Amino acid sequence: MTEQSFRILDEGLDAVEGFFTRGIHCGIKKSKKDLAIILSRVPAAAAGVFTRNTVIAAPVIITRENVRRGGTLQAIVVNSGIANACTGTRGIDDARFMAQVVADEFSLEDPSLVGVASTGVIGDFLPLGKIEKGVRLIHKHIYEKSGDHSAANAIMTTDTFPKERSVSLTIEGKEVRLAAIAKGAGMIRPDMATMLSFLITDAAVDSETLQDILRESVDESFNRVTVDGDTSTNDMVLMLANGESGISTINRDHPEFFKLKEALRWICVELAKDLVRDGEGATKFINVVVEGAASREDARKAAYTVAESMLVKTAIFGEDPNWGRVMAALGRSGASFKPERVSFSVNGTPFVRNGIGASEKGRATLFDAVRTKTIDMVIQLGAGEESFNVWTCDLSLDYVKINSLYS
């Protein structure tokens, strides 16, 4: 582990120069916070990664349009409780209305400077009057830096804790801050509820560079739990860089570019792990590592098939070292390998060697190995050099309870 070129802060979004954020209850949900705004003093370079689901919610359509048009945003408005998905042209109008209300309230030059995000039940229409009043209420309080993590709270649905991270780094001798919030995915892929994350920095970053490093960081973090092409209707990661730290504009040629990239990657990885830790009903964090695959695609398929196997997930919930379920999952993953070359271990304890049980240490050892909160599963396919890892959680009774009574 090399020394980190950044320092972890406690302030969350409040740490970042020239940004103002606030979350409140506006009445979409019964009593919990359900509306948040992130506002930059000045228009900021913006980048976004969006769902690849064929069924795309209205706010995603509008925000993607706004980000791709100018690469600039000045505000983000997010509601929880209703997803504004499968709402047809009325939904599109409603998302545009949300942008317009924020632009008007904060005197922004154009509604296209506003990113809009929603999460919650699909199919219902947004209560626009409540949102309009909510935006006004936020305006009253947004410039107070309260440190109450209200924005992180307001974007939650079935999440049990707010997810917020912030760091400080030094570029050109000046302090630069980077912070982010995220909300969780239900069970995380393949059936994720909406995953949202909003990142802000007072670094100045060239739009194209911002888009590149955001995409790369998302690939190594959120996509380890959600993966492209298997996302929900509303998934969105947005990043704003407003330059208020006073440094010159960063691109790939900047000598301290790597510092920003490293900090961004760290934040995304931590938030992605938070999402898994807060998976609905989760009692265990599982890291599935596949090594020795013939191709990266094989490694990916094998890792996901194991990580998504309901039989593997329930076995881990029950602390049952039933490794046959892992072998069966590998066998149907589509990855090419010879069963007699497969080995794997859990938390360092060998479970399988050359395709058969590695039971020399006795069955009790296997039971001990699956008793921890964090399960590190390392699978060696013995078919090549490629590897891939995925983070997931176990499947518990609470998962079924939460999801059978959601809407």
Added chain:
Amino acid sequence: MTEQSFRILDEGLDAVEGFFTRGIHCGIKKSKKDLAIILSRVPAAAAGVFTRNTVIAAPVIITRENVRRGGTLQAIVVNSGIANACTGTRGIDDARFMAQVVADEFSLEDPSLVGVASTGVIGDFLPLGKIEKGVRLIHKHIYEKSGDHSAANAIMTTDTFPKERSVSLTIEGKEVRLAAIAKGAGMIRPDMATMLSFLITDAAVDSETLQDILRESVDESFNRVTVDGDTSTNDMVLMLANGESGISTINRDHPEFFKLKEALRWICVELAKDLVRDGEGATKFINVVVEGAASREDARKAAYTVAESMLVKTAIFGEDPNWGRVMAALGRSGASFKPERVSFSVNGTPFVRNGIGASEKGRATLFDAVRTKTIDMVIQLGAGEESFNVWTCDLSLDYVKINSLYS
């Protein structure tokens, strides 16, 4: 519905001329039946459909070899409790030993006339002594037609009821009988436990024809719940036709060929539905029908993605008409369609029309529609002419309980 050309019988396997079957407890499991033999008076034409998992259990390797070599079997020996999978060369020897013991005990010409099947925990070795004694015990009782469904019982693992069906039909003016047993799949795809089915008939059927009609029937039945390529290490469907009814050998040109095919298809479909009804913890039978897809592959992908969605399955368990989860599943299925053309209904009640909620009858109607034991979900993609249907069950609290405490 045209009139059926067969008559349903109650006798199960006992109905079929020249076959003897018995299931007993030999000691692999603590107290439940765990060993069964199906024996034909004479060598019978044999056909088989086997798992496509890369990790193939020893008995599947041996039986596939035996069926493909001569297209003839005279006996099937099946144990439950231990899968004999991931057991290396010792497992292969053990499966061959089981065939040898049965051949010796029943004085068969060659051990290659014996099909061997196993189901249970992966990784453990079989107690051969117990199996040998069990085969001898079966020999003592196999010629009594007891009607106790002991074979169907002996192949069960987490199944809650035995699955056995039999029919009578008339070919060339003579009575022909067809019967079968099956054991269930845990949750049914994508994480199925082993699925086994054994079919016997006293019709005389040409080996090639038998293989063809078995494959076709499996495609329209068991593969609607398990699908090729997504099977467990031990899955196997075997069919024996011993000709003891005295009819001439049936091939596709036989004028009453269709009768046999129709009866076979019916038995396979009923058993496949039994598997779903007995899915671990299942409280609902769900038929997912996708129509109007651009291709059959699109229809298949869409149907499976909906049927396997944990969020859809938990919503149905909770009798929650949360149709957004169906839309989100369709959107990530990979099927190509325009969301604004999608419609779907549950038990005839419209839920979605042209991509948005069909709520004209009010929300209470939707709740009523998901309250039944059988859920018929018809999805119209509006993208073409192709269709596909899949049978599945809901995801209940009991599923997690059963599978977190299995081994």
